[in-house]
Amino acid sequence: MFKAILINKDEKGYRADLAELDETDLPAGEVLVKVLYSTLNYKDGLAITGKGPVVRAFPMVPGIDFAGEVLDSSSPDYQPGDQVILNGWGVGEGYWGGLAQKARVKAEWLIPLPKGLTPKQTLAIGTAGYTAMLCVMALQQHGLQPSAGEVLVTGAAGGVGSFATMLMSKLGFTVVASSGRPEESAYLHQLGASEVIERASLSTPGKPLAKERWAAVIDSVGSHTLANACAAVKSNGAVAACGLAQGMDFPTTVAPFILRGITLYGINSVTVDKAKRISAWEQLSQLCDFTIVNAIAHEISLAEAIPLAADLIAGKIRGRLIVDVNR
Template identity: 80%
Template sequence: MFKAIVINKDDKGYRAELDQLEESALPAGDVRVRVQYSTLNYKDGLAITGKGPVVRSFPMVPGIDFAGEVLESTSPEFKVGDAVLLNGWGVGEGHWGGLAQQARVKADWLIPLPKGFTAKQALAIGTAGYTAMLCVMALQKHGVKPADGEVLVTGAAGGVGSFAIALLSKLGFTVVASSGRPQEAEYLRSLGAAEVIDRSSLSEPGKPLARERWAAVVDSVGSHTLVNACAATKSEGAVAACGLAQGMDFPGTVAPFILRGVTLYGINSVTVPKAKRIAAYEQLSALVDLKTLDAISHEISLGEAIQYADALMKGNVRGRVIVDVNR
């Protein structure tokens, strides 16, 4: 038997509960893992609270990432005792995920636990930090340099935003953080933000083109915020979009793209090829200060995850939430 958060939708309604399950209940896969840590992400919040159509089949165990130890494997790639990490691939949505003490998944979805990180540290980074790194890699590929000017990070106090600030600052960029939580200004500056602006300056309908300010943008918010960020991006600048906290709509025009040559990069962290995942974690290993992980993250128990999911959806959670599934 093992503990898991289980989401059901039936005659009793939509609900998430902490439950005890048999190993035989696990879905198909060629690697069974003893999960040590998972995390609570925005997508997990949507799934647990039912505030978004994330879950595609029921019952479902949420948790879009996890780290743990291989218990059983029919894949030549992994053996019993191997330390492994998973981000994405639809776990917690269409396949049982990491908010449980055990998981069974496809070997292709796993990578070895990155060198230099414990399981807890890897999950302090989690999908949010890994996604932030993919955003930064897109800007690097575009050729954006610190000398080009300020980089805007929206949704700055969230997991992706927090990591984006820390990573970009470490690389020498001048980072401007946009947040709707003025009380987090000191926290954001401690991560490396040179300036903190109120999200209201970006979240309302704006002009097709605004004064050029940003050399680049990392956006986890979407909707009007993304549109306004694009409108104020400098000629030949780049915007990396990875989230939809404000909405998945894009109520804007093509003006920034055809009049200024702005490039919009869509960041999909779910189905990234294994080699690129490993490359992202190699950069994270070089850039992430372990003290920063402590500042960005805090730990909860599996039993607390349902309550925290509601707080996350209300915008009351800072940074990363690590879930120790064994307490």
């Protein structure tokens, strides 16, 4: 038997509970993993609270990522004792995920634990840090250099935003952090932000074009925030969009794209090919300063993930929540 968060939807309603499960309850897959750490991400918060249509089958174990040790494998790629991580692939949505003490998954969804990182360090970075790294890689591919000017990071006090701020600063860029929590200004400066601006300056309807300011943007917010960010990007600049905390809508025009030639990169962290995943994690292992990461990430127990999911959706959580599933 093992513990897991289990989401059900039936005549009793929608609910998430801490449950005792058996290995026979687990879905099919080539690799059985003893989960050591998972995290509580925005998508997990939506799943646990039922605030968004994330869960596609019931019952469901949430948790879009995990790090652990292989217990059993029918795949030649993994042997018992191997340490592995998983991000995305629909786990926690259509397939049982990592907020449990055991998981059984497809071998192709796993990658080896990055060299130089422990399971806990890897999940301190987690899907949020990995997604931020994919955003950074898109801007690097675009050819962005620190000399181009300021980079805007929206939702900067959240998980993705915190890592985006740290990573871009570490790479020598001048980062301007946007947040609706002015009390987090000291924290954002600690991550490397040169300036912190109020979220309200971006989150309401704006003009199709604004004064050019940003060389690039990493956005995890969407809606008016993304539209206003695009409107102020410099000619031939770029935006990496990876989230929808404000909304799925994108109320803008083609003006920034056809008059300034900006590029919008959509960042999907769920189904990235293995080689790119490994490359992202290699860069994370080199760039992450764990004196800073430890300020971003906070550890909680499996049971605590359920009540804290509502706080996460409400924007009350700073940085990352690591879940030690074995306490």
